[in-house]
Amino acid sequence: MKIAVLPGDGIGPEIIHEAIKVLSALGESFEMEIAQVGGAGYAAHGHPLPEGTLKLAKEADAVLFGAVGDYQYDKLERALRPEQAILGLRKELGLFANLRPAILYPELAGASTLKPEVVSGLDILIIRELTGDIYFGKPRGVRECPDGPFAGQREGFDTMRYAEGEIRRIAHVAFQAARKRDRRVTSVDKANVLETFQFWRDIVTEVHREYADVELEHMYVDNAAMQLVRAPKKFDVIVTGNMFGDILSDAAAMLTGSIGMLPSASLDANSKGLYEPSHGSAPDIAGKGVANPLATILSAAMMLRFSFGRMDAADRIENAVKRVLAQGLRTPDIHEPGTTRVGTKEMGDAVVAALA
Ligand code: IPM
Ligand code: MG
Numbered sequence: 001m002k003i004a005v006l007p008g009d010g011i012g013p014e015i016i017h018e019a020i021k022v023l024s025a026l027g028e029s030f031e032m033e034i035a036q037v038g039g040a041g042y043a044a045h046g047h048p049l050p051e052g053t054l055k056l057a058k059e060a061d062a063v064l065f066g067a068v069g070d071y072q073y074d075k076l077e078r079a080l081r082p083e084q085a086i087l088g089l090r091k092e093l094g095l096f097a098n099l100r101p102a103i104l105y106p107e108l109a110g111a112s113t114l115k116p117e118v119v120s121g122l123d124i125l126i127i128r129e130l131t132g133d134i135y136f137g138k139p140r141g142v143r144e145c146p147d148g149p150f151a152g153q154r155e156g157f158d159t160m161r162y163a164e165g166e167i168r169r170i171a172h173v174a175f176q177a178a179r180k181r182d183r184r185v186t187s188v189d190k191a192n193v194l195e196t197f198q199f200w201r202d203i204v205t206e207v208h209r210e211y212a213d214v215e216l217e218h219m220y221v222d223n224a225a226m227q228l229v230r231a232p233k234k235f236d237v238i239v240t241g242n243m244f245g246d247i248l249s250d251a252a253a254m255l256t257g258s259i260g261m262l263p264s265a266s267l268d269a270n271s272k273g274l275y276e277p278s279h280g281s282a283p284d285i286a287g288k289g290v291a292n293p294l295a296t297i298l299s300a301a302m303m304l305r306f307s308f309g310r311m312d313a314a315d316r317i318e319n320a321v322k323r324v325l326a327q328g329l330r331t332p333d334i335h336e337p338g339t340t341r342v343g344t345k346e347m348g349d350a351v352v353a354a355l356a
Contacts, residue, residue, distance in 0.1 A: 001308055002031040004060035006053065008038040009073075009082055010281025011291035011344075012066025018293035018348030019064060019300045022320075025352045026313055033060070037089075038068025038082035038281070048073075048085040049092075057089055062307040063274040064300060065089075067281035082281075090130050095266035095274050096166070097173045098128040098245065099302075102232075102252040102262060107325040111257025111334045114229065119255050124235045125177060126252055128245025129170040130266055133196075134160040135242045160196045162241065167200050169269070171207035174239035175214050181236055184215045188224040188240035188248065200241065221248070228252055253278050260292030260333040263299035265306050273307045275299040289343040292331040294321055297351055320354035327354075 005020065007013040023030055035053040036044045044050070048068065057063050068082035078084070089095065104112065104122040112119045137159030145155040171187075178185045187204045189197035201218055208216045219227070221244045227234065228248060232255050240248060253259040262278040277295030285291055298321060305314035329350050330339040342350070 001028070001062075002033070002060045003303070004053075004056045004063045005032050005034045006037040006057070006063060006065045006085075007034065007040070008066040008068040008085070008281060009040055009070045010067055010283040010286040012038070012040075012068065012281055014287070014289065014291050014344050015277065015293040015296040016064065016066040018344060018351075019296040021348050022297050022317060022351050022355070023300050025355055026316065028310075028313065032064075037065070037085045039070045039073040041085060042073060042076070042080055042082070048080060048082050049088040053085075054088070054092060057093060057274075062272065062303045063089065063093075064296075064303060065274050065276035066296065067277065067279065069281045070283045070286075086276075087135070089274060090266060091136065093272065093274065094131065094268040095272075096129060096131045096269075097170055097267045098126075098130040098249075099177070099265045099267065099306075100126040100128060100245075100249040100252070100262065100278055101264075102126065102249075102256050104256045105261070105322065105325055107328075108257045108261070108334055110336050112255060113257075114232075114255060119232060119257075122232055122255055123181075124232065124252060125181065125237045126245060126249045127170065127174045127177060127237060127239045128249055129162075129166065129239075129241050130245075131242070132162050132166045133242035134158045137161040160194065160243075162196050162200055164199075164203055167203040168207055170239060171204045173267075174237050175208065175211040175216075178214045178237045179211075183213060184217070184236035186217045186219050186224070186235055186238050188219050188221050188238055188244055190221050190244070191218070192220055197241070204239070224248060225251060228255070249278065258292065258334045260295055260331065261298070262295050263302050265299070265302045267306060271306055273303065275303040275307075289345060290332050291344050292333050293344050293348050294331075294351075297321060297348070316355055317351070320351045323354040324350040 007016040191198040259279040301314040301317035304310040
């Protein structure tokens, strides 16, 4: 079990450190190799996804990823910005299926900005297509506007596109995931306006014929955004494209009170995966020892489950996290009166202690 560990920028190294601690405490023999990525990759090797890092990620059985991005790299040209590291890894490793669970732990019901009755018991799974759509479509760029009232001016443009096979494979992932849950899939699109997403709807409907035991509902993305904050518990599995999934998964994450709690997995066709917290690099709190390491620790659990088939070890970590929450330990992002405020390291230590 070889793991490429890519801490990245901001709070990335701190939270990854805690996840490594938890993995090491399991008493298994993991081979872990650390490499730089994002701004750290640029600083060390002149590129956000250095060749050596990409090679390591390709060789490894799984990638454990922290976060990338920092203010000081914001002015670099796009190809050198930290975000290119994660986009490049997704593309190069063929990680097309992004699983973003949004689970509300009962202890954290008060941390959500929504009323407890709206979110308590929330357990939804967002499956976001990750290597297609307007994110990677070509052509893209800035050109001279060919016609209309702004003809002759510069215009920015991107290309939204999905190939049939791309839609089929993510639809299969969604229906199969639903079979392990409540057997309901909501496919989110914009079929009323966009050709790409009318096509998406048609293909998802076709694939659904193979899954008579799973319920399929189609929903426009604007309505889905509204339903997510109105009655989020009505959803089971949401499947959607790259762009809509980016937006909806942040909204879903916040339902749970803290994006600091949510892990994610990005999988290829053979369950090789990249595992990362759903949150970003939070450079404003980097180095202060206050970041919540639980999303990263839970990402390591997802890695054990999806890439290594080690359900037992994954359960052990997840149960340990539940135990520390039950003990009342909280990093500042989820702290409420009556609970015990702890830092990044103490939280990691508590999870290690709770593994036993
Ligand atoms: C995410 C992030 C990335 C995305 C950025 C950092 C490129 O927002 O993983 O959701 O847009 O996919
Ligand atoms: Mg995002």
